[in-house]
Amino acid sequence: MTSLATPVESHVQAHPDNRSFIQKYIFSTDHKIIGIQFLLMSLLFLTVGGMLAMIIRWQLGYPNKPLPGGTVLPETMAPGGVILPEFYTSAVTMHGTIMVFFAIMPLLVGVFGNFLIPLKIGAPDMAFPRINMASFWVAVPAGILMIAGFFVEGGHASAGWTSYAPLSADPEYTGVTAGQRIWCVSLIVLGLSSILGSMNYITTVINMRAPGMTWFRLPLSIWALFITSILVLLAIPILSGAVIMLLFDDVLGTHFFLPAQGGQPLLWQHLFWFFGHPEVYILILPAMGFVSDILSNGARKPIFGYHSMVYALIAIGFLGWIVWGHHMFQSGMNPTLGTSFMISTMLIAVPSAIKVFNWLGTLWGGKIRFHVPMMHALAFVSMFVIGGLSGVFMASTPVDIYIHDTYFIVAHLHYVLFGGSLFAIFGAVTFWYPKMFGRMMNPTLGKIHFVLTFVFYNLVFFPMHQLGLQGHMRRIYDPTIYDFLKPLGGLNRFITISAFLLFASQLLFAYNFIVSWFRGKKAPANPWEDTGLEWTTPSPPPHGNWPATPHVHQPPYEFNSPHVKESDFLPQTQSLDAIPGRSSAGAAH
């Protein structure tokens, strides 16, 4: 071993905790509490987004029939429980907006970026704890605004989550004035929160790693969060700029995206997708990182091809910037340009495949422990393969011209976002729950939840490929008014029933999450027998995380290490010199 771990005197990190309740749990600067705050907020939004999905599914499966329980909705949304077209379009818009910006993105980056980065790199807290607190408390008003939009006159924004101009830029077109403005302001405010957060994560990873925690000893979850934070830092300001121009078109009467005086609707699409495609990787890279950690732990083997995993993350992060045009093949762009976007998009299949093969290589010959996080991680890998392959179909311009704006796209994006990101999130929440709350989630309930979710999820989204290939358009209110979609009514109803069962299955997770918080089995410091730094401190960790700065001696995934006898894993903090009967000569890493 080279002398990477230059010992410096340990700084005392944990202080006696004499903060008041408000300092400790509300306006907390502790990264662990902020992570949990983000977790509760984004799970709430995940529920709201799921309910909106149920509204959409009901209307598609049973058009113009009263929604069960729909009479609680106000007259302006669903008189007598029958969903109005205006409300349907804003439900579609807000399902996308809420799931992307207020559920998946904060769940992956806000929750685990905060909770894991300091704990996994051996830092007492984030680089800027007060800015970290601000990033959460800026996100809260953005969330409240986004919900408030449902209750203003004219309803919520209804130009789709992509808010294509000029539909979104002029209230004349949708009849929505206040809702669209609220959408814009909320996203600008949320963008500030994301920028503050990512600046914090990047600085922390660069500057606050414990002695011995070299770049190539970082767990892949941290690598993934680091690359993701760079994408957030550089992509979100593009969205903010675009949304500001959109808002100005509406409020100040500017002409950026309105063609009457020379503005360009296509400019909005370019700006939105220049942000939007890095955003796609923001929504999947952290999931890949968590899954790498969990798979290695479950397979009891070092991750296969650690370095290639890191380079693949970097490659995906970079390629993500030059593929945005594949969202716009149907916008009338020059076919030559379309072809170059097609090629760059297909290139992303290479690093993605490297990751998939490395995950398979990790599982190969492993003594797999089928704990709940591991099940979700395995589901992630298999579902990501399906979502990734349908992505290659869409990247091909001739195919995309046929399936553009159909349910095939909806199937693809849900295979990546639900089958990919959300399964990884369920896995990660279950995996780090004991570290967050000091208690274990119930494994039996967790397994039942996993099986039901996996089955119903596939029953919902796989048939959507078929819907799309038969020409079922996205975002339509009533499929029964088109003759060629009439034979698909049965399939639509099947999907709707499965979707309601899928939603109901999530109640198990909610029950398990809430009840385990108070009644769960007390968690030991290292319940999964993992190698990471976070497992060397009590569950939950004290303020300041460790009594003294930990020193790192090992790579991140030393499972089944020949160097240890009593257990099958070598924690990152374990120096080989400290193992009795071992000389440092054996440390050939």
Place this chain on the structure above:
Amino acid sequence: MAHASHALDRDMMLPPAEAETGSGVYTEKLGMWIFLLSEVMFFTALIGSYLILRVSKPDGWAAPNQILNVPVTAVNTFILICSSVTMVKAYAAAADGNQAKLKLWLVATVLIGATFVGVQVFEYNQLIHHGLVPGGFVAGRELAEAAASGAAFKGGPALPTSGGLYGSTFYTMTGFHGFHVTMGVICMIFVTFKAFQGKYTATDHRGVEVIGLYWHFVDLVWIILFTIVYLI
């Protein structure tokens, strides 16, 4: 460059940070650099959109000096550059531990920065008076009449028939720059207060350096904006 290397040496000694840093740059400074990357992307969105709109509709813009008062803004640009000089002076004073000069140059930077914003408000006021708002030319005002007449205007060609894109891009870009200067002035006032409390020493004056980075960045953005909005 003797001064620059001197500053670098100081950076290496600075500060007695809370933990060993991985990059050799102290955390606040690294954080500001990273934040500025984000700002670069924000202004790229605005400036890039302007360039695309302008290239695809070249007849939508007035010639320099026809609508915008270039001499006044040139003076204002000089004023802003002066504030960068006073900022450098403040940093040098802080590094030398010269408290009196530090306070003097910080106060000067605040005042000059505020002057810049003031001149910009005056400029907006004049433009609105002549009839240029973010939505274009205001019907009935001087600029709208001139554009409608189709005659040569103020020594240049005729004004574009619609000022829509001109007003949109001008106010959005310069407005957001002005907003950034205003934020900078507010933070600078905060730093100045801390300087008056004697919080910055020759060995630890991180706040002065970090706000200075932001200040120079905003100054640099203005030089780009002045060139592409006023001079071409």
